[in-house]
Amino acid sequence: MSFTKKIVEVRITLTSGTFSGSANTKIIRGLPVKVEISNPGFPAMSSATISISGINQDDLEALTFLAFRPLTYAQGNILSVYGGDEETGLSLAFMGNIVTSVPNYNAAPNVTLEIEAMAGYYAKLLAVPPYTFKGSIPVASVLQDICEQAGLVFVNEGETKSILNPYLKGSPLQKIITLANSYNLNIALTGETVTLKSSQGNNRVVTVLNSNSGMIGYPDFTANGIRVKSEYLPTVNVGDFIKVESAVPKATGLWSIISINHSLGAHMDDAPWFTTIEANYPGGL
Known part of the structure; x- marks a missing residue:
């Protein structure tokens, strides 16, 4: 293993509202942190659990989001985890919507903030009208429209397939899953980005x-x-x-x-x- 000083940085971004100081992003770095990231592959969604120690009381108050109002909190709060070291710098390890973020006082005075996040969580919850189109339409155009409804970024890596008379119901995520299953599409959901991969050729790493x-x-x-x-x-x-x-x-x-699955930690034994x-x-x- 390379013996460099490891860095884990957690960023929480509000799409509406601000933290104290009028900033919409809270950057947490230099504190004891442990991150578990699971990516089982589409149509399942990647998820992360984060445990952070040493956060002050005011920040614990601001960073506490509860699960009993999921649509409200998932819409406004994006969690990003970056990992790396002092030599190579940081790269994005995970991005998703916050499901819960609550303090754990059971080991006080060593209070931890426990966060659960999931990619595409807001797109899974959002109630939208059915999608319908009469005639032939590129599947990439359908996905573009669905992603815009949920605030997701859409990337087409060269798929040219068209579909006929699509009718899709459910949340944006359910529509995407239905499309993938019905038309044998190769789709990846990474953070807030939906990627449609070409069915022709193979450029896998x-x-x-x-x-x-x-x-x-x-x-x-x-x-x-x-x-x-x-x-x-x-x-x-x-x-x-x-x-x-x-x-x-x-x-x-x-x-x-x-x-x-990624297991990352910093500033801890x-x-x-x-x-x-x-x-x-x-x-x-």
């Missing part, structure tokens, strides 16, 4: 994992394929490939990522800094 590139221990086999633990890998995504090089029989080869990947054979087992 390949990351080599071995003892020299940061792999920790040895791969394990699962019911779906393989599990590999590595030093934190911010650039891998569900759907990308990993090329495993290991002494474990049958583990060496090309695998397709089906889920990713035994702070985690690793990524766990589950993958299967590209063509299935």
Whole structure:
């Protein structure tokens, strides 16, 4: 493992309203923090749990958002987690809507702020009219309209497929899931961005994992394929490939990522800094 000073920065941004000092973004850095990020791949949504110690009382008050008013809080509050070190700088590890943010006084005076966040949470809750169109329309145009309803960013990576007479109901997220399932679309939801990937060709990233590139221990086999633990890998995504090089029989080869979990920590003893990947054979087992 590279022995550099690790940095975890948490940013909470209000789309309406401000914190004290008239700022709409609260940046938390330099405090003991632990982050667990889960990305099971679309249509499931990535999520994060964050525990931060050492926040003063006024900031705890401002950062407390409760789950019994989910639509109100999810609409206005975006949580971003950045990870890195003093040499390479920071990169985005997670972005999503706050589900809950509450203080935990059970270990006082060591009070922690416990945050749960989920990508696309507001888009899951939002009630909007059905989407309908008579005739043929590019699927990218449909997704663009749906994303605009929920305040999501839409990116088309070259998909040209058209669909006929679409009728979609439910929340914006449910509409996107229905489209993906009905028309065999390759969609990724990352933070507040919906990406439609081309069904033609394959430009997926390949990351080599071995003892020299940061792999920790040895791969394990699962019911779906393989599990590999590595030093934190911010650039891998569900759907990308990993090329495993290991002494474990049958583990060496090309695998397709089906889920990713990141464990990050800073300013605490035994702070985690690793990524766990589950993958299967590209063509299935």
